[in-house]
Amino acid sequence: MVTNISNTNHIGLTKNDYKGLPSSLCQGCGHNSISNQIISACYELGLVPEEILKFSGIGCSSKSPAYFLNRSFGFNSLHGRMAPLVTGAIFADTGLKALGISGDGDTASIGMSGFKHMMRRNTPMVYIVENNGVYGLTKGQFSATAEVGLNLKHQGTNPYMPVDVCMEAIISNATFVARSFAGDAKQVKELIKAALNHNGVAILDIISPCVTFNNQVNAFHSYTWGKDHEAPLHEISFVPILDEIILEDDFLPGTVTEVCLHDGNMIVLKKLEKDYDPTDRWQALHMLEESQQNNWLVTGLIYIECDRPSLTELHNLPATPLNRLTEKDLRPSPETLDQINANML
Amino acid sequence: MPEQRKNINDFSITIATVNGSGSQTANTTLLRALFKMGIPVSGKNLFPSNIQGLPTWYTIRVSKEGYTARRDEHEIVICMNQASFIKDLAGVLPGGAFFYADNISYPVNRTDISVYKMPIKELIKTADVSPALRDYIANMIYVGVLAYILGIEIEKIQSALEFHFKGKPKPIESNIKMVKAAAEWAATNLNKSDPYWVEPMDKTKGLIMADGNTAAALGAIYGGVQFAAWYPITPASSLAESLNEYLPKLRKNAEGKHTYAVVQAEDELSAIGMAVGAGWAGLRSMTSTSGPGLSLMTEYAGLAYFAEVPIVVWDVQRIGPSTGLPTRTSQGDLTFTYFMGHGDTQHVILLPGSVNECFEFGGTALDLAEHLQTPIFVLSDLDLGMNQWMTDAFKYPDKPLDRGKVLWEADLENGHKDWQRYRDVDGDGIPYRTVAGNRHPKAGYFSRGTGHDEKAVYSEDPDVWVTNMDRLRLKYNTARSIVPKPILDASENSNIGIITFGSNEPAVYEARSILKQDGLSSDYLRIRALPFTDEVADFVHTHERVYIVETNHDGQMNQLITIEMPDQALKFRSICLDNGLSLSARWVHDRIQGMEAN
Numbered sequence: 001m002v003t004n005i006s007n008t009n010h011i012g013l014t015k016n017d018y019k020g021l022p023s024s025l026c027q028g029c030g031h032n033s034i035s036n037q038i039i040s041a042c043y044e045l046g047l048v049p050e051e052i053l054k055f056s057g058i059g060c061s062s063k064s065p066a067y068f069l070n071r072s073f074g075f076n077s078l079h080g081r082m083a084p085l086v087t088g089a090i091f092a093d094t095g096l097k098a099l100g101i102s103g104d105g106d107t108a109s110i111g112m113s114g115f116k117h118m119m120r121r122n123t124p125m126v127y128i129v130e131n132n133g134v135y136g137l138t139k140g141q142f143s144a145t146a147e148v149g150l151n152l153k154h155q156g157t158n159p160y161m162p163v164d165v166c167m168e169a170i171i172s173n174a175t176f177v178a179r180s181f182a183g184d185a186k187q188v189k190e191l192i193k194a195a196l197n198h199n200g201v202a203i204l205d206i207i208s209p210c211v212t213f214n215n216q217v218n219a220f221h222s223y224t225w226g227k228d229h230e231a232p233l234h235e236i237s238f239v240p241i242l243d244e245i246i247l248e249d250d251f252l253p254g255t256v257t258e259v260c261l262h263d264g265n266m267i268v269l270k271k272l273e274k275d276y277d278p279t280d281r282w283q284a285l286h287m288l289e290e291s292q293q294n295n296w297l298v299t300g301l302i303y304i305e306c307d308r309p310s311l312t313e314l315h316n317l318p319a320t321p322l323n324r325l326t327e328k329d330l331r332p333s334p335e336t337l338d339q340i341n342a343n344m345l
Numbered sequence: 346m347p348e349q350r351k352n353i354n355d356f357s358i359t360i361a362t363v364n365g366s367g368s369q370t371a372n373t374t375l376l377r378a379l380f381k382m383g384i385p386v387s388g389k390n391l392f393p394s395n396i397q398g399l400p401t402w403y404t405i406r407v408s409k410e411g412y413t414a415r416r417d418e419h420e421i422v423i424c425m426n427q428a429s430f431i432k433d434l435a436g437v438l439p440g441g442a443f444f445y446a447d448n449i450s451y452p453v454n455r456t457d458i459s460v461y462k463m464p465i466k467e468l469i470k471t472a473d474v475s476p477a478l479r480d481y482i483a484n485m486i487y488v489g490v491l492a493y494i495l496g497i498e499i500e501k502i503q504s505a506l507e508f509h510f511k512g513k514p515k516p517i518e519s520n521i522k523m524v525k526a527a528a529e530w531a532a533t534n535l536n537k538s539d540p541y542w543v544e545p546m547d548k549t550k551g552l553i554m555a556d557g558n559t560a561a562a563l564g565a566i567y568g569g570v571q572f573a574a575w576y577p578i579t580p581a582s583s584l585a586e587s588l589n590e591y592l593p594k595l596r597k598n599a600e601g602k603h604t605y606a607v608v609q610a611e612d613e614l615s616a617i618g619m620a621v622g623a624g625w626a627g628l629r630s631m632t633s634t635s636g637p638g639l640s641l642m643t644e645y646a647g648l649a650y651f652a653e654v655p656i657v658v659w660d661v662q663r664i665g666p667s668t669g670l671p672t673r674t675s676q677g678d679l680t681f682t683y684f685m686g687h688g689d690t691q692h693v694i695l696l697p698g699s700v701n702e703c704f705e706f707g708g709t710a711l712d713l714a715e716h717l718q719t720p721i722f723v724l725s726d727l728d729l730g731m732n733q734w735m736t737d738a739f740k741y742p743d744k745p746l747d748r749g750k751v752l753w754e755a756d757l758e759n760g761h762k763d764w765q766r767y768r769d770v771d772g773d774g775i776p777y778r779t780v781a782g783n784r785h786p787k788a789g790y791f792s793r794g795t796g797h798d799e800k801a802v803y804s805e806d807p808d809v810w811v812t813n814m815d816r817l818r819l820k821y822n823t824a825r826s827i828v829p830k831p832i833l834d835a836s837e838n839s840n841i842g843i844i845t846f847g848s849n850e851p852a853v854y855e856a857r858s859i860l861k862q863d864g865l866s867s868d869y870l871r872i873r874a875l876p877f878t879d880e881v882a883d884f885v886h887t888h889e890r891v892y893i894v895e896t897n898h899d900g901q902m903n904q905l906i907t908i909e910m911p912d913q914a915l916k917f918r919s920i921c922l923d924n925g926l927s928l929s930a931r932w933v934h935d936r937i938q939g940m941e942a943n
Contacts (some may be wrong), residue, residue: 050784051628065792066803073781074626074791075652077618078644084574088622088630091572091606093782114618117611122759249389318602322571323627326920327746329604330569330629332595334741337567337732340591341738343508344553 009046018043020067030182030208030223031061035068037185038099038267041192042069045240053089053098057082059109060137061103061130061208069099080111083118086125087311093321094312097196098125105135108144108163119174122200124310126192129165129203130182132210133221147220147247147295154212165205167288170281176202177284177303181226182209187299193238194301199262200310207297226297233278233287233300235270262306269301272281278304346469347687349440349540354384354409356420356541360487361433363426365397367481368507370520371488372403376660376733377505378934379407379498380554387413387851388733394579394671400429411548413735413851414550415927423487423542424449424464442494442539444487444831454654459539463490464530474519485520491526494535497542499525501507545655553738557703557729561659563739564707565631566595572623572630573607574616576638579671580659580727584633585609613638617645618660624649624656625792627751627780628844629711633659636678637668637757639685646720647686648794650817652768655714655749658881661730663924673925676847679901679937682722683875689814693824694875695863696846698832700736702873703729708742709829715749717824718778728927729848750777754785766790766801774820821876828874831881842888843937844881845895846872853894855930863916863934865941867892872902873911877909891916898923 007014018039022189023032044053049071056062058079065074077085107115107129118127133146142150142158150158169177176198178191178310188206195202209215209223217224234257241264259267261280269278277283284303291298318325358375369390376388387406391573393399395774406416411648420441425431427449434455437443442459447467453460455509464627465483466820472482492502503521510516546712562586565573575585588607596604606623610616616632631635636643649656660682664675695710697703706723714721752761757779765786767776776799779788790801797813798804850871857867870884893903900919907914920936922928 031384048784050786050789053781061736070787071786073779073789074792076621076793076795078622078648078794081614081618081645084610084618085622085625087608087615088572088574088619088624088628089781091623092626092628092780096782113611114615115614119606127543312606315606316601316603317606318598318600318604322604322606322778323782325571325604327569329598330571330596330746331567336595337563337739337741341553341565344555345508 008101009043011048013043013046015039015043017049017071018064018069020070023064025060025063026212028211029060029117030206030210032067033182033185034130034188034206034208034244035064035129037189037192038068041189041196042077042244042321045193045196047097047196051096053096054056054260055082055086055089055098057106059106059135059138060087061101061102064101064130070239080106081114082106083111083114083127087118087121087123090124091313091315091317094317094324095321096166099189099196100125100127102127102129104129104131104133104143104145104165108165110205116172119169119172119201119203121311122173122175122308124193124200124312126202126204129205130208131165131205131221132208133215133219134210136210136213150219160173164292164300166203167285170202170284172301174203174303174306175200175305178203178301179205179207180299181230181297183223183226184230185300187232190236191301192236194236194261194267197238197261197265198304199306200308211342220297228342229297231296231297231298232272232275233302234272236301237268237270239266259304260306261297266267267301267304276300278302282291351542352540353418353542353544354407354546357409357416357418358405358421358423358491359406359419359433359436360403360423361426361429362401362484363402363428364393364395364399364401366425366484368401368403368425368484370481371484371735372405374502374509375488375491375497376405377508377554378501379543380502381504382498382543382737382921383547384543385409385413387735389415389728390732391926392672398700400426405541409546409548412851412855412930414855414930416930417481417931423491425484425487427451440540442488449485461490461494461535463527468527468530472519472523482520482523485523486527486914489524490531490535492524493528494537494539497543498545498859499528499840505601517695525597528674542602549735551738552731552735554585554735555700556723556733558584558661558698559587560700560703560736560739561707561723561725563591563634563732564704565657565711566591568708568711568740569629570631570711571605571628572620574610574619574632575607576610576613576616576634578635578638580663580731581633581635581638581659583731584659584661613641614645617642617656619653619661621645621649624714624921625652625654625781627782629715629775630655631657631659631711633661634662638666639678639682641674643685646692647688647690648860649720650686650690650692650792652792653718653778654720654792655718656720657710657714657723658720659725662726663922670925672727674848674927675897675923675925676724676726676895677897677923678724678899679902680904682724683905691821691876693717693719693821693828694719695721695829696873696875697723697725697729698847698850698871698873700729700734701739704739706829713824713828714746716827717746717776717820718775719820724847726848735854748774752777752779752788753783754788757787759786765799767797767816769816769819772821774816775823776919825876825878828876828878830878831873831884832871833880833884834869834883837868838870839866840889841865841867841941842870842884842891843867843889844870844872844884844893844902844906849894849896851915852928852930852933856933859930859934860937863938865938874903877906881906882910885913887909889916890918892918892920892940894920896923896928896934897921
């Protein structure tokens with residue numbers, strides 16, 4: 001593989017062009033490492049920062065869009081209400097990519113309805129759930145993804161069953177569903193790259209430990225648990241259309257699955273222990289059920305469907321972005337109004 | 346019954362039917378037929394929150410003087426519903442006329458009115474429709490009987506049916522046949538004993554007949570709306586449905602592509618969220634709802650106000666609190682909307698007073714939203730939004746779209762090199778903005794509901810917070826000078842002033858003419874927007890007593906005007922009623938006359 005030794009990507013930008021403000025989150029917070037992988041993924045893909053829109057709700061996770069892609073437009077919105085905001089914004093210019101950061105409280109509690117309906121519509125966006133099982137910014141209350149029996153210092157024991165974000169996504173007809181672990185930087189980055197090239201909604205449920213409130217050795221959302229228990233479904237690589245030929249030597253035939261994204265880019269999945277077909281919805285649900293039963297942290301691309309049209313594709317929009325149309329395009333002629341008046345006599 | 350003077354074109358007809366029985370076709374056909382005869386008419390549908398089975402009433406007022414307000418009295422009552430029969434019969438004015446279906450078995454015990462029994466069962470057998478449609482077409486029998494008794498022209502009924510069925514020959518044919526059969530039966534079998542007649546006039550020239558929700562949607566379309574999100578709620582649903590009806594016809598480009606998008610949301614939280622996203626990204630964006638939905642929109646409205654995102658929110662008001670009377674009208678959302686949001690929030694509100702103004706404000710609201718970079722609320726109501734009204738024909742906008750201070754790539758290179766999102770360059774409190782999709786490397790900025798400085802950077806600095814809030818207040822004052830001015834009639838030079846807004850206009854207009862007959866002249870001001878423009882203060886200052894007439898329980902406009910000019914508070918006399926019905930002129934007159942007498 002050819003290594004790029006210059007400090008710029010193929011559109012001539014440096015990594016600095018993708019950075020944000022210094023993070024104000026805790027040292028060691030999983031969210032910071034996800035921000036870094038977003039920066040790396042966008043840099044390596046050579047995306048134009050002005051063509052990415054950043055969104056978030058409210059919470060620790062939702063602060064993080066300030067810490068990457070400084071040149072991009074961003075909107076830190078309301079608690080649990082990121083999904084509808086993106087749904088409206090993406091109609092303005094379909095040449096833009098939307099990247100949203102949410103948390104487990106923001107998504108699986110207050111924002112559950114909007115989250116599910118966004119998936120049902122196949123709103124074209126990357127939706128990352130930085131999932132740590134607690135409300136960090138309000139100092140450590142249980143979230144809806146906390147495992148039953150979790151003990152927290154000031155909260156006692158969680159008596160309720162958790163929400164599985166990936167399972168909710170699949171049954172809501174999301175077209176790209178993945179789970180990862182903030183401690184697995186390479187996988188996070190490859191999944192973000194693949195998600196940014198998916199035509200439709202891409203859900204990334206990333207276990208992202210809260211070092212301050214929920215990082216006990218035996219907690220499901222901790223670094224230790226993640227490192228000891230992460231079970232990748234496959235080794236995932238995102239292969240841009242330009243690099244395809246070079247990579248063929250890397251994998252032996254029969255050990256890889258290629259998933260073609262809509263624009264010719266590929267996701268290459270290298271087989272690990274078992275065969276796993278991420279285009280099989282039933283298998284995906286079965287795998288998640290099994291993981292839940294056994295308390296496994298299974299990561300990777302869980303489900304993908306490439307052919308379903310995205311929300312904006314269903315609206316028969318012109319090639320010119322809607323937000324660049326002028327009065328000539330937007331105001332019907334006087335004759336049409338005369339006709340309407342005549343019809344109302 | 347004593348001999349009565351002939352009454353031509355000056356009475357009210359109330360039609361009592363069962364909800365869901367298809368009577369709307371018959372009622373609006375009658376209304377439009379009278380309109381087509383050149384007679385001023387107004388129609389009001391009083392319907393229950395129910396799909397089928399509960400009593401419903403439709404009132405048509407025929408007024409040669411052109412009055413369109415609801416009346417409390419009705420001279421003619423048509424009863425098709427056994428459940429409401431006793432009340433309907435009792436409600437006919439002495440000397441009036443009562444028509445009823447022969448399948449109702451109650452006795453008629455009044456001798457001071459004309460009574461006409463209609464052989465529905467027998468006549469319906471002659472209809473050439475399938476048995477499933479018979480109940481619907483039965484309503485055409487009262488149309489036909491009434492046409493004979495009052496003298497409504499059958500060809501006008503025919504053209505009203507053509508309008509209703511959009512020219513489809515089959516239903517037009519079967520309905521008009523029923524009307525004619527009923528009219529012929531009436532001619533042969535009934536002796537007219539009542540004094541009511543209609544005669545053609547020429548008082549509807551230049552007017553159209555439409556409802557406010559359709560007008561609002563059309564206004565938005567001609568005002569260049571690009572994005573709408575909504576969630577179904579009575580009485581606002583038909584506004585968004587009208588967008589869905591007209592946009593595909595009016596807003597396809599040469600390649601057949603849509604220059605707009607409409608999304609039905611999962612709830613009002615999301616409906617406004619989508620609208621805010623679209624408005625932020627540079628689309629002319631709107632949502633429409635009613636009171637309960639407005640409650641859910643509050644948090645996003647506060648964010649849009651503070652992050653300065655242009656959106657338009659139509660609130661077609663119904664009576665509350667809570668579910669209230671979901672199919673009855675009110676103006677009860679005024680103070681809630683004015684201050685909607687926590688913290689120090691104050692919104693710009695438009696108050697259309699006619700169907701034509703719903704059209705006009707459909708575009709004006711989008712202009713103001715983009716000009717001021719803030720949510721604009723338009724408060725219509727069920728009476729205006731859902732009933733058919735005579736109104737001036739819709740006028741093509743005479744001003745170009747106002748897109749506000751939006752900077753594109755070239756602007757950032759020329760003249761706006763040191764642009765900052767929240768900096769007040771022009772001294773009007775309105776900053777310049779860029780929108781998503783602007784590819785200039787310096788175009789991007791970060792929007793948020795948290796404290797921010799002029800560069801849109803997060804800040805908890807106390808001075809930065811106060812400075813920003815002061816600028817928002819300055820912007821609100823800028824709005825004062827550009828929102829629609831009130832409608833003023835001070836020609837009487839009276840010391841009595843009457844202030845009202847929205848759909849109260851017809852009742853107040855008529856009440857003023859009755860007051861004048863009593864010897865009480867009055868001046869008039871109809872407020873069309875908040876914040877209050879200078880004309881409101883001028884009007885208050887130049888009158889000794891100011892009556893503020895509104896359709897809500899607590900006199901909310903009175904409250905807001907009192908806050909605006911507390912030193913004038915002793916002048917204000919609140920005339921308010923919120924019982925689910927639009928105000929009648931008689932009630933407004935009686936209240937003002939009573940207060941003047943004391």
